[in-house]
Amino acid sequence: MRKIGKILSFTVASCAMVAFAMPAAAKDKAxxxxxxxxxxxxxxxxxxxxxxxxxxxxxxxxxxxxxxxxxxxxxxxxxxxxxxxxxxxxxxxxxxxxxxxxxxxxxxxxxxxxxxxxx
Ligand code: HEC
The missing domain is CATH 1.10.760 (Cytochrome Bc1 Complex; Chain D, domain 2)
Incomplete structure (x- = not known):
């Protein structure tokens, strides 16, 4: 159970990074x-x-x-x-x-x- 929790939170974190990294980068330093x-x-x-x-x-x-x-x-x-x-x-x-x-x-x-x- 703990293991699954870890994998899930990792997936969520990396998706969020992909989702937010792009527009932020484009705005700050296109x-x-x-x-x-x-x-x-x-x-x-x-x-x-x-x-x-x-x-x-x-x-x-x-x-x-x-x-x-x-x-x-x-x-x-x-x-x-x-x-x-x-x-x-x-x-x-x-x-x-x-x-x-x-x-x-x-x-x-x-x-x-x-x-x-x-x-
Ligand atoms: C991951 C590698 C890769 C990237 C990135 C890439 N290309 Fe290509 N490109 C290729 C390959 C593979 C071919 C096909 C070569 C062949 O048919 O022998 C090709 C073909 C071409 C051709 C020849 C097309 C034809 O049939 O006359 C041109 C021009 C070209 N690319 C320009 C670009 C431009 C401009 C960009 C950036 C927007 C770009 N390529 C990005 C790999 C890439």
């Missing part, structure tokens, strides 16, 4: 779009990555827009991220985060005013 790209894209698409290296400059603006609208979901369906507790990429990156990442990629695409190689 990651910049650049940090989002680094933490959620570059970890799998750095130099020599078997998944292909992608930087903002890999594509022109129209290609990035097209990628996020049509290819992103299919390309990452079922892909889990070992850098983030093996969560599914499509679940760990929220729509809000993805919007910021897309804007960063477009703003720094190969044909943008400020092309950038590093994410």
């Amino acid at each position: 990651p910049t779009p650049r940090q989002l790209v680094k933490q959620y894209c570059r970890v799998c698409h750095g130099p020599n990555s078997p998944n292909g290296e992608y930087t903002p400059m890999t594509f022109i603006q129209d290609q990035w827009t097209d990628f996020f609208a049509n290819t992103y979901k299919d390309a990452h369906k079922g892909v889990v991220d070992p850098h983030h507790n093996n969560k599914k990429v499509l679940e760990e990156i929220t729509p809000d985060m993805l919007k910021k990442i897309e804007k960063y990629m477009v703003d720094h695409a190969a044909d943008s005013e400020h092309p950038m190689t590093c994410g």
Whole structure:
């Protein structure tokens, strides 16, 4: 009985942490779009990555827009991220985060005013 109690309270505590840690972190210190790209894209698409290296400059603006609208979901369906507790990429990156990442990629695409190689 005591053991079950312990397991239960642990589960409750960790769920609460997940529930509250995210909004609090977002409010206190929201990651910049650049940090989002680094933490959620570059970890799998750095130099020599078997998944292909992608930087903002890999594509022109129209290609990035097209990628996020049509290819992103299919390309990452079922892909889990070992850098983030093996969560599914499509679940760990929220729509809000993805919007910021897309804007960063477009703003720094190969044909943008400020092309950038590093994410
Ligand atoms: C957990 C690792 C992981 C993360 C995180 C990740 N990707 Fe990928 N990505 C992959 C894999 C695996 C593929 C499929 C590679 C293949 O088909 O050979 C892929 C494919 C792609 C492709 C090629 C799609 C195509 O078919 O033309 C692009 C572009 C891409 N990812 C960009 C991104 C961007 C932008 C982010 C951040 C929002 C991101 N990826 C996050 C693993 C990841």
